Amino acid sequence: MLTVSGLSKETQTTPDAIRHYVRIGLLTPLRDPDNGYRLFSDGDLQKVAFIRRARGLGFTLHDIQTIIDHSSKGRSPCPEVRLIISQRIGEYRARLVELDALLQRMDDALEKWQSMPDGEPDGDGICHLIESAN
Numbered sequence: 001m002l003t004v005s006g007l008s009k010e011t012q013t014t015p016d017a018i019r020h021y022v023r024i025g026l027l028t029p030l031r032d033p034d035n036g037y038r039l040f041s042d043g044d045l046q047k048v049a050f051i052r053r054a055r056g057l058g059f060t061l062h063d064i065q066t067i068i069d070h071s072s073k074g075r076s077p078c079p080e081v082r083l084i085i086s087q088r089i090g091e092y093r094a095r096l097v098e099l100d101a102l103l104q105r106m107d108d109a110l111e112k113w114q115s116m117p118d119g120e121p122d123g124d125g126i127c128h129l130i131e132s133a134n
Contacts, residue, residue: 001030001039001040001041002039002040002041002044002045003037003038003039003040004018004019004037004038004040006040007040007044007045007048010045011045011048011049011052012052013048013052018040018048021048021051021061022038024061024065025065026047026051026061026064026065026068027040027044027047027048029041029044047068050064050068051064054067057085058085058088058092059084059085059088063084066080066084067080067081067084105133109129109133112132112133113129113132116128116129116132
């Protein structure tokens, strides 16, 4: 059995993350009757490793809870995993388009601002560089 600190070290996860996983129900440790410490099993160790892998693939903690729930009920979570990651791919592709447009606006602004003089606040404006952006 491991404490929060021990599980944190074994999984290279912060103690705060471990405590958060407990708060949201991803982990359900036992309590040491003598001191009240949370005690984690080898199963919790595997679950945190799973959480880290899933997070590395872009799954949210809510997604991970859904996957774990499917598995704990004896149902294959694989169809749900495929569906979720397909949705995430679409979301991230859309986000990349948005970020690319933002990057272009930033590049355009910086190029324009290179030739503009520094301005002094005049009471009505705050920063004429930003105020000149389209």
